[in-house]
Amino acid sequence: MKIKDFLCEQWMTKYENDAVYNMTDTSFQALSLKELVSLDEAALEDVVLDYGEIYGDKQLRREILKLYAHGSIDEITCFPGALNANQHVMDVLLEPGDHVIAFVPGYQQFYEYPRSLGCEVSLVSYQEKLDWMFDWEELENSFCANTKMIVMGSPSNPTGTTLSAAHWDRLIGLCRERGIYILCDEVYRGLDLEQTPSVSDLYERGISCSSLSKIFSLPGLRLGWVKADKRIIDDLNVRRDYTMISTGPLSDRLGIAALRNKEV
Numbered sequence: 001m002k003i004k005d006f007l008c009e010q011w012m013t014k015y016e017n018d019a020v021y022n023m024t025d026t027s028f029q030a031l032s033l034k035e036l037v038s039l040d041e042a043a044l045e046d047v048v049l050d051y052g053e054i055y056g057d058k059q060l061r062r063e064i065l066k067l068y069a070h071g072s073i074d075e076i077t078c079f080p081g082a083l084n085a086n087q088h089v090m091d092v093l094l095e096p097g098d099h100v101i102a103f104v105p106g107y108q109q110f111y112e113y114p115r116s117l118g119c120e121v122s123l124v125s126y127q128e129k130l131d132w133m134f135d136w137e138e139l140e141n142s143f144c145a146n147t148k149m150i151v152m153g154s155p156s157n158p159t160g161t162t163l164s165a166a167h168w169d170r171l172i173g174l175c176r177e178r179g180i181y182i183l184c185d186e187v188y189r190g191l192d193l194e195q196t197p198s199v200s201d202l203y204e205r206g207i208s209c210s211s212l213s214k215i216f217s218l219p220g221l222r223l224g225w226v227k228a229d230k231r232i233i234d235d236l237n238v239r240r241d242y243t244m245i246s247t248g249p250l251s252d253r254l255g256i257a258a259l260r261n262k263e264v
Helices: 007-018 033-039 058-065 082-093 109-116 136-142 165-176 230-240 249-260
Strands: 076-079 099-104 120-127 147-153 181-185 206-211 224-227
Touching: 033 249, 058 076, 058 224, 058 249, 076 082, 076 230, 082 109, 082 147, 082 181, 082 206, 082 224, 082 230, 099 109, 109 120, 109 147, 120 136, 136 165, 165 181, 224 230
Parallel strands: 099 120, 099 147, 147 181, 181 206
Antiparallel strands: 076 224, 206 224
8 A cells, every 4th residue: 555755754854954953853963973982982892794683782672671660671672763663563563454543743654654554543633722632532432343553652742742650541441451552652751751651661562662863862873672572572573584684783882882871
């Protein structure tokens, strides 16, 4: 099925590199390679440019795991950015005829990519009058017998919406009784850890995707990951053999340096 043009990405591709003042950027000022390596001068020593560890360097996955409340490195696999991580999750878990719920305004990938896979998609609105929260009745009315997944961002872009502990309990309760996955793009998680828990720490069918692109100021590194139940990770690792193999030892080693020095 043909996918619609990704309007936000196309607009930024056209204008962002020529702008005098970029007021549309979605991440912090990017670090240079020199700045990153200066944080860990041993980062690039003895890097062999083979495929590396296919699921991501074990030390990298140990550092990623520190961003979460629990789990193991076997519940993490790495991808070239969160965009690619989101795609692989949807490719693995969704089939034509499945129903997906997403939120607007939001990242176009969350609803157009499932449509391109032949899924039905319902859109639930974040509402300004509700302080950019969604209406629970609208959400519950969106559930169908074939609802397979909710796709969302937390915190959400562009609204900044986060869910309270009570809201997470309510959402997970609705999904658990129906066996619905929650795919959560968490690239802005970490701005306030107390208010933005990871769905993979809260729910057995919660799938967290993130990357070093946003709050870690390294979008050019193209390094992201998925944290989820090991059965999902195993299926993702089967799929990746056909699509991207590994993120490579150079990105992995630089990712380790970044995460080891994340408090600097």
